[in-house]
Amino acid sequence: MIENLDSVLLSRIQFAFTLSFHIFFPAFTIGLASWLAVLEWRLLATGNTVYGVIYRMWVKIFAVTFGMGVVSGVVMSFQFGTNWSVFADKAGNILGPLLGYEVLTSFFLEASFLGIMLFGWNRVDRRIHFAATVIVAAGTLISAFWILSANSWMQTPRGFRIGENGLLYPTDWMQIVFNPSFPFRFVHMVTAAYLTTAFAAGGVGAFYLLRGRHVREGRVILGMAMIMAVFVAPLQLLFGDLHGLNTFSNQPAKVAAIEGLWETRRGAPLILFGWPDQAEEKTKYAVEIPKLSSLILTHDFNGEVRGLKEWPKDQRPPVLWVFWSFRAMVGLGTLMILTGLTALVLYIRKRLFDVRWFQYWCMAMIPAGFAAVLAGWFVTEIGRQPYIIQGVMRTTEAVSPVKALPIAISLGAFILTYAVVFGAGSYYIMKLIRKGPETEAEVYGSHGVKEPPLITGIVSEKE
């Protein structure tokens, strides 16, 4: 059986699995870091201790999430070499520096100042502590900048030439870093991360209100989350639309797969639901709205939208995955907007914090952001197939000369490890949430140190 296994397929599954696992953590920590910065800013500005209490609860959750993000991220930085070495060799001239800049400008910043953020509450001045939080938040955004630039370059490669030896050489770094899809992907992803955190945190706030525990904190948490839902969720619809139009001009095959459209036509309908069949080259059981696809993509009822048949069979992405992932993402986004609208109505009626069904609803929405982020990445990454670098290099050409057996073993080991780690991590985060914010004694960082060892204490002890 092992001999029949395909090392390309196994490598793809392994990469997809480890990356899907990893993306949960950045998606959460990008938003959480910024939110913590806002909380600490409010604490310093108003002196209202409720912000400090919430901060110290969520910084512990941040620590757990960040730890899992770090270890799963280290894995990613090695997999380009272990599993995609031909890709690493050929595209290294271009992607290497981008990832190098990510490490230099972000990872050290985050890792170093996280220490102060977690263990420095009483050890450094309040303003320095606030600065550390802001720096960590900035670090997460800088990291997103570089990694999304690298990913976007693989979607819309620019500013390079192909050498006679098949290696890619940079010709214009500005074009490489700020390639056409990058600004859209960056804005879309960062907004998604903020919404992910808002809905995850908001659900926890609703949980406290529902239980009648930590009501003061619960109201602040839910309130802040709903501000995001009201203002940012509709904005995300706009950002997503712009990103889609950008994809339409740069990667039309991906959009055709998103739409489930096989024939090129003017006045193309919007297929709401259906079952795209790759072999039969049609979308079965389609529920359509006439001409809407053309209107959305070309802003003209009779604009031309290219169908999948424009491309040879071996240049089409797996349509079913792209089609349904996209609908999952948009569906979840719509639910977020509706949640925001509901919150607005309840707020106007002064009932935002005491309607039980809304609290249940917010709790149900906790995983919404994560699921939407994952679905979105499925759309963009599977939609790029069969290429690893759009139009330049196929995924099958990129794989390492490693036999299938070691990859099968490593894949199994990753699945097992991540199941244990993710399971335990989720359990401990749940425990922290159930315990809730602690208003009494200062709980210090996440390491159970009730009273931090103060510099002054250490000095006087020695004397």
Place this chain on the structure above:
Amino acid sequence: MFSLESFLDVQLVWFALIVTALFLYVLLDGFDLGVGILFPFAPSDECRDRMMNSIAPFWDGNETWLVLSGGGLFAAFPLAYAILMPALYMPVILMLLGLIFRGVAFEFRFKAVKSRFIWDYAFHFGSIVAAFMQGVFLGAFVRGIHVEGRSFAGQPFDWLNAYSFMTGVALLFGYALLGSTWLMMKTDGITGDWARKCASYVLGYVGVFMAIVSISMPVMNEGVRELWFTLPNFYYLVPVPIVTAALIILIWRDLHRGCENRPFFFSIGVFLMGYLGLGISLWPWLVPFAVTFRQAAAAASSQSFLLVGTLVILPVILTYVGYCYYIFRGKVSHEGYY
């Protein structure tokens, strides 16, 4: 296209940077992996908490040097990265899994109550696996990598042999030395005394293993033999083993005199000498004995583009990493820990 080539040997600068980053990784993660290796042997749970607290603010910063070494290799020498990673596929993956378990253990063990022992062992065995695999890289590396064209052409288990097993064990002892001398510096009382005993126990093994590696390399490889044992090279290079031996003797004396801080820095010196010896032997190979660092170098424009930023940012990084060590300086005290 933009390039610094005309007034700087960019390839050589990058080689030096990567080698330095890797050395910093070995030192910094070395001591916290070492703490993990010694972890279950500590006399009490209180000691273990204190050991953990002595490295908690630093470990992920330390691990970032590994990411920089890997990322930097990918950026500056993509060919070497593309050959070495598949060649060392299994040990790399095992190291990563080890690092995952020990990394999450930092957060999890303080959240766990009944299941704490699980994360204590995850921390211990994760550290051992990661450290051992790094030693295996060293063994596989000095034995040479089978390359054809631009890729690895060997077998999946080429890395596994008695020699790489020996270097794996050797690095366990090396990291244990760094870990125990770190603990002597950062803790006191029972933990400090115990760390001192560990250090003196481990030190002998470190000396023996360093001697084995030093003797075996010229025996196994003719190029290395010629490099070290021809005149006048011999006179220039002979200080390396002499200084190493002197440092080991100094550590030994300090351990029995009660010095708390110096052994850690002398241990760093021992590592530096070992690293220097390896570097001299393997120069100028990046994939021994197939690809030199010049052959593996990325396009001049790529190396220059990243170098500009690196030369600006690296001093800043070193400053704030230093600042973080400064903030958490001093001993992890008795009070405030359960």
